[in-house]
Amino acid sequence: MKPARFEYHSPTTVDEAVALLATFGDDAKVLAGGQSLVPMLALRLTRFAHLIDLNRIPTLQFITQSGEWLSIGAMTRQAAAEHDALVASTAPLIAKAIPHIGHFQIRNRGTMGGSIAHADPASELPAVALALDAEVELLGPDGARRVHAGEFFLSMWETAATAEEIVVAVHFPVAIARSGFGFAEMALRLGDFAITGAACALTLGASGAVERAAIALMGMDATPIRGSDAEMALLGATPDTIDFGEIAAIAVEATNPTDDVHASARYRATVGAVMVERALRSAIEEATRG
Amino acid sequence: MDELPVSIEVNGSITRAFIEARVTLADFLRERCSLTGTHLACEHGVCGACTVLVDGNAVRSCLMFAVQAVGSSVTTIEGLTPDDGSLSPVQQAFWANHGLQCGFCTPGFVVSVTAFLRDNPAPDDDQIREALSGNLCRCTGYQGILKAVHAAAELTQKARA
Secondary structure (H helix, E strand, O other), rough: OOOOOEEEOOOHHHHHHHHHHHHHHHHEEOOOOOOOHHHHOOOOOOOOOOEEEEEOOHHHOEEEOOEEEEEEEEOOOOOHHHHHHHHHHHHHHHHHHHOOOHHHHOOOOOOOHHHHHHHOOOOHHHHHHHHHHOEEEEOOEEEEEEHHHHEEEEOOOOEOOOOOOOOEEEEOOOOOOEEEEOOOEEEEOOOOEEEEEEEEEEEEEOOOOOEEEEEEOOOOOOOEOOOHHHHHHHHOOHHHOOOOOHHHHHHHHHOOOOOOOOOHHHHHHHHHHHHHHHHHHHHHHHHHHO | OOOOEEEEEEEEEEEEEEEEEEHHHEEEEEEEEOOOOOOOOOOOOOOOEEEEEEOOOEEHHHEEHHHHHHHOOOEEEHHHOOOOOOOOHHHHHHHHHOOOOOOHHHHHHHHHHHHHHHHHOOOOOHHHHHHHHHOOOOOOHHHHHHHHHHHHHHHHHHHHO
């Protein structure tokens, strides 16, 4: 028993959860899978007077497709999404990235929405959401709203969600024809926090030239970050003319990696470029195949 | 702070207790159910020693609060052992292949491997290494554990045949 004392709430509906959060505000924290929050509580890095547990709200666990959007409920376990056929066919980047999250025991509890809400700049799902132009659905006392991933991640562990809003779902655009996806990350040990990594999504036009390119880097800044200049440089290029090394160099140029005990900023920039190159190559390969 | 009344199913029997919400499932198992086979080392989700099954899924019991297990069915290392005191196929394989030395991490490994082999009955080396990545052992160097998982897969398949 290591966390500081808290009062435990386990609402069974989202409305009840939102009402609880509105009542307690900053004194409360929402508990999803607990795979990041509970360690932080156990280490007393943080403490809250109230925990609002979303695990008993069944309506937050779903994976559905509606037209051009794949919607995943916030409390959907990462393991459920990892092995889901609809996810694999409509948003393959998610399926490629999830095996890199922790270990299978962690993914059995960890949730899709929890990882997004936690907004760790080195974690996988925020980078995937950013690369796919996903939208995060928030619910608060004033109702629901959808925030584009590019506007959701504000800083380390900080998002556009207000203290009274809960992440209820994440919506991902369904992959279209001639698209390819790649994911690569570097961690000291399998399942450890990534030192750096990249998620790439590409779509080729009918002529075979790159029509849409998205490169999201993780562990390279205070939030996951898009390599916009590198994306621009890719547009119109045909797969056989792409200088992957140059594109990767442009992508990391705009980032601000930091020094810490695990790696220097220079190391992150060097390895980050290699991750971009790997993710990009596999995305191009997949897009070319179909 | 108030204690909450809970009633939790562990290894097929119900334990009732009054506990604080901050009591982890791991502490509940050890201190309230006297099931000390579930070991605690890091207590923040890194080492895997406290792995148990919750509704069949292998999870870290140090990262769940006991109150969250109300309504679920929890299986610990004690619950994976046959009633007659013999060893399960996974335990047998660990014993026969030098899959343990001091034994502290072993319950977590056995629970994780049992769940892994249920879902992947014939894994290759890479799959096993990946599955073992969530459990730390400071003694064996893992080679004996790797051998044990292969052997356990064979034993389990033979038992099913």
